[in-house]
Amino acid sequence: MTRIRVELTGAAALPYDVVVQAGSLRELGSIAPLVAPAHRYAVITDDIVARHWAEPLLDGLASAGLAATLLSFAAGETSKTRETWAELTDQMLGKGLGRDTTVIALGGGVVGDVAGFVAATYMRGVPLIQVPTTLLAMIDASIGGKTGVDAPAGKNLIGAFHQPSIVVIDPEVLMTLPADQLRGGLAEAVKHGAIADRAYFEWILEVADELLAGDTALLGALIDGSVRIKAAVVSADPREEGQRAALNFGHTIGHAIERALDYGLHHGHAVALGMIAEAEIGERAGITAQQTRDRLSQAIETLNLPLRVPAGLNAGQVQELVRLDKKARLGVARYSLISEIGKIAYADRSWTFPIEDHLVVEALRTIL
Amino acid sequence: MTRIRVELTGAAALPYDVVVQAGSLRELGSIAPLVAPAHRYAVITDDIVARHWAEPLLDGLASAGLAATLLSFAAGETSKTRETWAELTDQMLGKGLGRDTTVIALGGGVVGDVAGFVAATYMRGVPLIQVPTTLLAMIDASIGGKTGVDAPAGKNLIGAFHQPSIVVIDPEVLMTLPADQLRGGLAEAVKHGAIADRAYFEWILEVADELLAGDTALLGALIDGSVRIKAAVVSADPREEGQRAALNFGHTIGHAIERALDYGLHHGHAVALGMIAEAEIGERAGITAQQTRDRLSQAIETLNLPLRVPAGLNAGQVQELVRLDKKARLGVARYSLISEIGKIAYADRSWTFPIEDHLVVEALRTIL
Numbered sequence: 142m143t144r145i146r147v148e149l150t151g152a153a154a155l156p157y158d159v160v161v162q163a164g165s166l167r168e169l170g171s172i173a174p175l176v177a178p179a180h181r182y183a184v185i186t187d188d189i190v191a192r193h194w195a196e197p198l199l200d201g202l203a204s205a206g207l208a209a210t211l212l213s214f215a216a217g218e219t220s221k222t223r224e225t226w227a228e229l230t231d232q233m234l235g236k237g238l239g240r241d242t243t244v245i246a247l248g249g250g251v252v253g254d255v256a257g258f259v260a261a262t263y264m265r266g267v268p269l270i271q272v273p274t275t276l277l278a279m280i281d282a283s284i285g286g287k288t289g290v291d292a293p294a295g296k297n298l299i300g301a302f303h304q305p306s307i308v309v310i311d312p313e314v315l316m317t318l319p320a321d322q323l324r325g326g327l328a329e330a331v332k333h334g335a336i337a338d339r340a341y342f343e344w345i346l347e348v349a350d351e352l353l354a355g356d357t358a359l360l361g362a363l364i365d366g367s368v369r370i371k372a373a374v375v376s377a378d379p380r381e382e383g384q385r386a387a388l389n390f391g392h393t394i395g396h397a398i399e400r401a402l403d404y405g406l407h408h409g410h411a412v413a414l415g416m417i418a419e420a421e422i423g424e425r426a427g428i429t430a431q432q433t434r435d436r437l438s439q440a441i442e443t444l445n446l447p448l449r450v451p452a453g454l455n456a457g458q459v460q461e462l463v464r465l466d467k468k469a470r471l472g473v474a475r476y477s478l479i480s481e482i483g484k485i486a487y488a489d490r491s492w493t494f495p496i497e498d499h500l501v502v503e504a505l506r507t508i509l
Numbered sequence: 510m511t512r513i514r515v516e517l518t519g520a521a522a523l524p525y526d527v528v529v530q531a532g533s534l535r536e537l538g539s540i541a542p543l544v545a546p547a548h549r550y551a552v553i554t555d556d557i558v559a560r561h562w563a564e565p566l567l568d569g570l571a572s573a574g575l576a577a578t579l580l581s582f583a584a585g586e587t588s589k590t591r592e593t594w595a596e597l598t599d600q601m602l603g604k605g606l607g608r609d610t611t612v613i614a615l616g617g618g619v620v621g622d623v624a625g626f627v628a629a630t631y632m633r634g635v636p637l638i639q640v641p642t643t644l645l646a647m648i649d650a651s652i653g654g655k656t657g658v659d660a661p662a663g664k665n666l667i668g669a670f671h672q673p674s675i676v677v678i679d680p681e682v683l684m685t686l687p688a689d690q691l692r693g694g695l696a697e698a699v700k701h702g703a704i705a706d707r708a709y710f711e712w713i714l715e716v717a718d719e720l721l722a723g724d725t726a727l728l729g730a731l732i733d734g735s736v737r738i739k740a741a742v743v744s745a746d747p748r749e750e751g752q753r754a755a756l757n758f759g760h761t762i763g764h765a766i767e768r769a770l771d772y773g774l775h776h777g778h779a780v781a782l783g784m785i786a787e788a789e790i791g792e793r794a795g796i797t798a799q800q801t802r803d804r805l806s807q808a809i810e811t812l813n814l815p816l817r818v819p820a821g822l823n824a825g826q827v828q829e830l831v832r833l834d835k836k837a838r839l840g841v842a843r844y845s846l847i848s849e850i851g852k853i854a855y856a857d858r859s860w861t862f863p864i865e866d867h868l869v870v871e872a873l874r875t876i877l
Contacts, residue, residue, distance in 0.1 A: 223591065223595050227591050230660065230666075230667055231660060231661065231662070234660055234661075234662035234663070234666055235662065237832070261669060262630070262657075262667050262668060262669050263666075263667065264666060264667075264668070265655065265656075265657060265665075265668045265669055265670055265749075266669060266670060266748075287633065288633075289630075289633060292598065292599060292602055293599065293602075294599070294602035294603065295602070297633075298598075298602055298631075298632060299598055299630050299631065299632075300630060300632070300633045301629060301630050301633055301634060301669055302633055302634060380634075464605075
């Protein structure tokens with residue numbers, strides 16, 4: 142078992158652990174009461190995850206004598222709305238759940254974000270336990286307290302910071318994960334290497350074939366490596382006021398692509414494309430070392446991830462969506478860039494960079 | 510000018526000031542950039558307050574060279590919904606407001622709660638300035654960071670803690686406040702005296718006639734006295750994990766009455782009734798000194814506030830609604846009670862008390 146501490150310097154919330162342990166999903170009954178005791182547990186999941194993992198989790202809670210209620214919604218990014226959030230909270234109110242409830246988010250990034258936002262806003266906030274079931278959620282979304290839903294205007298525009306009491310990662314859960322979702326998760330791991338650790342980046346590519354084949358031991362090691370990077374960045378900057386912006390590398394363009402394709406592309410795949418475009422932007426702006434974009438493209442190809450946006454999008458459409466990005470300041474979109482593989486760029490006392498439109502449009506041509 | 514500090518022991522947010530100053534609403538342009546600098550200010554208000562106070566506030570911002578956008582919704586508790594909140598956030602997204610926006614809540618308790626919840630959840634949280642325009646909001650709702658909306662199941666069931674950067678109180682604004690709303694605010698001031706300061710309680714009753722007549726100097730002194738009590742309680746317990754529960758005296762029953770009457774009764778008037786019923790509950794349970802209910806009833810009568818619920822409600826209806834109260838724990842509603850005028854009750858290491866149903870029903874008869 143691995144236990145990694147998220148410290149949250151200067152923030153409101155208490156420190157918490159990320160536990161990586163095979164079989165931990167079935168043992169939640171012994172973990173939950175220690176970190177988030179509750180009168181009742183509200184397990185929020187989606188209909189696909191529910192089929193595989195709701196029963197073992199609920200059995201574990203029941204055998205520990207804990208009262209639990211299961212709530213589920215239709216799987217997919219299109220469910221990540223204020224409407225789903227409102228329905229879940231109304232269901233909880235209807236069941237008479239009080240302020241002494243703990244929410245357990247069982248699922249991928251969408252479930253974690255929506256259930257997290259429910260926990261953040263139910264009776265002004267109740268405790269939250271994250272039990273991520275996708276590789277992407279394990280190494281990224283479940284850690285750091287970002288919660289929220291999408292709006293018609295864009296992704297993640299409504300939400301709150303609400304740190305979990307614990308993140309419980311059971312790598313055995315990955316055995317039911319579809320291959321394209323596994324690859325999407327690997328894209329975020331590549332991002333962790335690209336922003337913080339060149340050796341980790343190179344290691345992923347060395348063992349890429351085994352990872353893609355679902356090697357449990359290597360996936361466990363990957364989760365461990367990525368969680369350490371993510372936890373370190375979040376600990377240093379819990380509310381994304383500075384260096385946490387590093388985690389957004391590939392995400393300004395990535396989010397715009399997802400939105401332009403109506404979320405028909407997996408988040409990790411969009412981020413892979415975003416990283417290529419943003420490395421190109423960085424090279425053109427003189428911020429990123431030459432050949433970085435080539436190295437990233439090779440890595441993404443090695444993981445069988447797309448090098449081009451699938452449908453026929455034009456640069457103008459993506460550009461327009463970038464302007465609505467949350468990271469925009471003074472009305473100008475800002476980019477988290479790397480100076481080289483393994484190192485986030487930092488200049489003029491800022492972790493993000495305003496980029497002229499024509500550079501963005503030129504860079505977008507490399508992936509369109 | 511009075512400046513009262515809210516310290517927020519052990520909490521996430523920074524300390525902030527409550528400023529009480531005649532004319533301060535028109536001077537927001539010089540105050541806002543110091544405590545909550547922003548690319549744009551989103552002024553959220555309701556259609557009634559907008560008529561009187563939007564222009565002077567916006568003029569003040571404009572003359573300081575600050576960019577501001579006005580958003581307003583229909584006045585009243587029935588607007589305090591997730592729908593209003595969703596519309597406001599969509600309007601802000603539509604206007605392209607980024608994370609570098611500060612929300613200014615201009616209005617009474619409903620505006621403060623809804624606009625506060627917008628600030629708490631817009632792009633995972635933006636700064637908030639409270640500019641309360643009712644006596645109730647000045648001395649209660651604007652201080653302490655409680656934000657949120659109602660759900661079909663009850664009041665304030667959805668929300669978040671989001672502390673303002675500053676609370677700006679301009680007593681001159683009270684000149685446009687209807688008399689029944691002024692009386693409602695005075696009920697909350699009586700509550701402050703009842704839970705924390707007997708001398709303050711007695712002073713209110715001595716000067717009751719002048720307060721009811723709108724004496725500006727005395728209303729200023731009242732705001733000052735109540736803000737000090739509220740700020741002290743909130744500072745000691747920002748997230749209502751202990752003694753902040755004191756502020757809920759009169760509110761468990763008060764909220765249930767409001768809900769039963771579909772919010773047709775002013776919050777302060779409902780709290781006045783709630784205080785009488787909860788003093789009776791306390792006396793019957795042996796927690797509150799005898800004759801406390803009588804003294805409270807006299808005080809409420811002196812302020813021309815109701816001693817009986819106006820419409821024909823029965824105790825069972827109120828009782829049922831109490832069960833859904835946020836303060837319920839282990840499925841049992843809990844009450845914040847006083848031991849005598851000026852002193853909150855504390856026993857068994859708790860600031861709230863579970864009360865047997867039959868005692869509640871008997872106590873309700875005194876106000877029905």
